[in-house]
Amino acid sequence: MQEAGIVGYGFFVPRLRITIEEIAKTWKKDGKKTSAGLGLQEKAVAAWDEDTATISVEAARMALETAKLDSQKIGAIFVGSESHPYAVKPTATIVGDAINAGPAFMAADLEFACKAGTAGIQVCMGLVKSDMINYGLSVGADTAQGKPNDALEFTAGSGGAGFIVGKEKNEIIATLDETFSFTTDTPDFWRRQHAEFPRHAGRFTGEPAYFRHVFGATHAILEKTGLKPTEFSHVIFHQPNGKFPRIAAKKLGFTEAQLKQGLITPLIGNTYSGSTMIGLASVLDIAKPGEKILAVSYGSGAGSDAFVLTTTKNSSTKRAPISVLEMIQEKEYISYSEYAKHRKKLKSL
Amino acid sequence: MADNAIAIHWRRYPERYLLRGCHCETCKTDFFPGRLFCPNCRRKGKMVSKEMPRTGKIVSFTEVFVGPIGFQHETPYFLALIDLGNKCMILSQIVDSPKEKIKTGAQVKKVFRKIQDTDHEGAIAYGYKFKVS
Ligand SMILES: [Zn+2]
Numbered sequence: 001m002q003e004a005g006i007v008g009y010g011f012f013v014p015r016l017r018i019t020i021e022e023i024a025k026t027w028k029k030d031g032k033k034t035s036a037g038l039g040l041q042e043k044a045v046a047a048w049d050e051d052t053a054t055i056s057v058e059a060a061r062m063a064l065e066t067a068k069l070d071s072q073k074i075g076a077i078f079v080g081s082e083s084h085p086y087a088v089k090p091t092a093t094i095v096g097d098a099i100n101a102g103p104a105f106m107a108a109d110l111e112f113a114c115k116a117g118t119a120g121i122q123v124c125m126g127l128v129k130s131d132m133i134n135y136g137l138s139v140g141a142d143t144a145q146g147k148p149n150d151a152l153e154f155t156a157g158s159g160g161a162g163f164i165v166g167k168e169k170n171e172i173i174a175t176l177d178e179t180f181s182f183t184t185d186t187p188d189f190w191r192r193q194h195a196e197f198p199r200h201a202g203r204f205t206g207e208p209a210y211f212r213h214v215f216g217a218t219h220a221i222l223e224k225t226g227l228k229p230t231e232f233s234h235v236i237f238h239q240p241n242g243k244f245p246r247i248a249a250k251k252l253g254f255t256e257a258q259l260k261q262g263l264i265t266p267l268i269g270n271t272y273s274g275s276t277m278i279g280l281a282s283v284l285d286i287a288k289p290g291e292k293i294l295a296v297s298y299g300s301g302a303g304s305d306a307f308v309l310t311t312t313k314n315s316s317t318k319r320a321p322i323s324v325l326e327m328i329q330e331k332e333y334i335s336y337s338e339y340a341k342h343r344k345k346l347k348s349l
Numbered sequence: 350m351a352d353n354a355i356a357i358h359w360r361r362y363p364e365r366y367l368l369r370g371c372h373c374e375t376c377k378t379d380f381f382p383g384r385l386f387c388p389n390c391r392r393k394g395k396m397v398s399k400e401m402p403r404t405g406k407i408v409s410f411t412e413v414f415v416g417p418i419g420f421q422h423e424t425p426y427f428l429a430l431i432d433l434g435n436k437c438m439i440l441s442q443i444v445d446s447p448k449e450k451i452k453t454g455a456q457v458k459k460v461f462r463k464i465q466d467t468d469h470e471g472a473i474a475y476g477y478k479f480k481v482s
Contacts, residue, residue, distance in 0.1 A: 015445045048423075049444065049463040053475065057461040085473055094475060098366040098461055100400075332447070341422070349422065 004128040004165055005172030006309070007135070008067020011161035011281045011324055012058035013268050016045040017331045018339045020154050026336040027149045038154055039242020043269025045334065046143040046158035048342045048349075052081045053091045055141040055274075057098040059162040063137065064099060066320045067164045067171070074101040074164070075133030078123055079109050080116025080140045080273045081160075082191070082198070095139065106133075113189060114238055115299030116140060117161070117273040122305060124165035125176055135166045142272035147197035148345060155241050157269020161277035173284060173318050174293065174309040178225050182216035182304045189300035200300075209302050210240065214248050217304035218296050225308050229253040233291035236262035236279035238298035240270045261286055262295075267328055280309075282324035289313045350465055350474045358474050363398075365476030368459060370437065372399040381437040401439075403459040404482065405431040408438065410451060419467045427451050431479060446481035458482040 019042045021031030035041055046055065056079050064071055079091040092107035110116040110123075117140015124136030141160025146152030166172065188209035191198035201209075214237055222228070229235075235258045237245035242265055249259045262279035265271075271278055276297035283293055293309040340346055350358055361382075363369040370381030374395040378387065381401050387394025410429035413420075420426070427443040429451070443451055444462060457479040465474040 047444070049466075049478070051463060051473075053473075054461050054463060057475075061461075089472075097362055098475070100367055 002129045002131055002167045003169070003172075003175060004125045004167055005175040005312070006163050006284070007166035007168070007171040007173060008063040008069060008164040008318070009161065009173070009281050009284055010059045010062025010064070010066055010320060011159070011274075011278050011327070012055045012062070013044050013159040013271070013278070013324070013328050014046045014050050014055070015330055015332055016047055016342065017042045017333050018045055018336065019333065022336055023154055034154060039246065040155060040266050040269065042267065043155065043157035044159050044271070044328070045339055045342060048344065050158070051085045051143055052079070052083050052141045052160070053085050053094045055143065055158065055160040056091060056095045056139040056162065059139055059141060059160045060095050060099050060137060062320055063162040063164050066318055067166075068318075069135065069164060071099045071101045074099075074105055074135050074137050076106045076124060076127055076136040077101060078107070078120035078136070078138045080112065080118070080120045080138065081109070081142050082111055082113055082116070082272055083142045083144060084109055084111070087193070101137075112303065113299035113301050114240070114270070114272045114275055115297040115303060115305055117277045118295070118297040118305040118307070121163055121165060121176070121307070122179055122181070125179065128165050128167050135164055137162055137164050140273035140277040142274055144270065144272045145197055145343065150197070152198065152200065155265075155270045157265075157271045159268055159271035159278055160274035161281045163277065163280075171314070172312050173315045174287070174311045176307060177310055178221055178308040180217055180221040180224055180306045182213050182220060182306075184213070184302055186300070186302035188302055205300070206244075209300060210238070210244055210298050211248060213302050213304040214238065214296050214298050215252065217306035218252055218294070221294070221306040221308060227292065227308065231292055232258060232294045234261055234283040234287065234293045235259055236276055236283060236293070236295040238276045238296065238304070239263060239265035239279065240275070240298075242266040264324060264328070278324060281320065284311075284315065285319060285323040285325070287311045287315050289315050350468065350472055352471065355472055358472075365464070366461070368401040368403060368477060369398055370401050371396045379435040379437050381433070381439060401437055402433045402435060405433040405439070405457055405479070407451070407453055407455045407457060408432045409453060410443065419465050429457070429479065431457055442478045444478045444480055450481045456482050
């Protein structure tokens with residue numbers, strides 16, 4: 001079978017920010033305590049002319065730029081999100097036309113809570129390895145909504161990242177060595193058709209949901225590859241807040257140093273389908289050749305996709321035009337009332 | 350957007366998504382938006398489709414305080430006349446840019462944004478806006 005690897009990556013995080021303290025102030029909660037409890041200072045907010053499609057297009061464009069690839073060579077586009085702008089009508093076709101990939105490409109939108117983007121990477125891996133396509137693009141992006149005053153409102157952020165999977169050795173930045181998924185039917189978080197905001201099962205979202213699946217996928221991929229936690233230079237876990245990935249890393253035997261570069265949620269909030277993928281992009285911003293990376297996503301409902309990657313010599317030359325950490329420095333703070341306007345939380349908008 | 354406007358919007362996707370205009374191979378001139386005939390060469394012109402540069406320079410700008418229908422909640426916002434460097438000028442909204450950086454001569458780059466989304470059940474119009482780079 002063909003080898004497959006990442007040949008380009010890109011990302012986009014909206015410019016607007018709201019601090020956890022500002023949200024807490026509106027609901028008469030202790031901002032410092034909430035912020036510390038979640039391990040999160042602020043979150044990125046999509047402006048009202050931004051949505052999952054616009055974020056995906058920007059991430060896809062940057063991925064093409066990083067890959068130095070002609071968009072007409074893309075054979076498949078998948079967009080994973082839980083906030084696709086349309087219930088029926090794909091985001092992937094908007095992305096395809098906006099980067100001029102069409103009309104000869106296959107496309108579909110995916111949904112698996114916060115892990116639909118990594119599921120798209122797996123689909124691209126399969127298509128590339130089986131020689132059905134030469135290049136596949138998977139984007140994970142969200143403009144996640146939390147119900148006002150719900151715990152999720154403090155963490156639900158906006159952003160996304162895209163990865164182009166290819167097979168040419170001289171183009172690959174990081175080889176996709178192995179993947180493993182751990183999936184069960186677990187009702188920890190959901191949004192019914194026509195419902196505006198998702199619901200979650202409170203405490204149930206921890207042990208039986210996030211931790212069980214992240215641990216299950218991690219243990220299995222380590223066993224499958226025979227690798228030990230100490231052999232990885234970087235590890236990325238899905239980051240619904242700043243706390244869960246830290247607990248997961250510690251329990252699984254990874255250090256804060258391995259986790260640091262890919263832990264972005266404390267600065268921009270949980271970008272759902274974008275979360276693990278932006279973390280991986282941030283790692284590729286600085287990774288040196290020959291480093292092993294472990295990335296484990298988590299999507300409610302529930303499942304985890306684990307990946308083992310190894311950076312190649314191209315990793316030091318093929319980098320995004322701006323790093324994740326640089327892009328998120330570009331920001332503008334807004335008040336809760338401006339946030340309510342941009343996110344259309346006011347009834348008349 | 351209104352359902353009866355969909356065909357008009359859709360025909361302009363290449364222009365709005367990719368800044369696709371055209372180029373006359375006879376007199377080597379770019380045009381945006383695209384046109385069927387070259388005004389310089391008339392019947393001798395040979396027009397081909399071409400994507401415009403995605404960067405440019407602000408030639409002139411204005412701040413809009415009273416927006417047209419569909420934009421009334423976005424005010425105040427900036428509109429700028431942008432020189433794409435190939436003698437093509439484009440009028441666009443400027444977003445994601447601090448007020449003090451929006452000035453004549455400022456370098457801008459194209460971004461992909463929602464242009465119109467007023468009808469909750471209607472189709473969404475996407476297209477170009479620019480930001481100071
Ligand atoms: Zn001409």
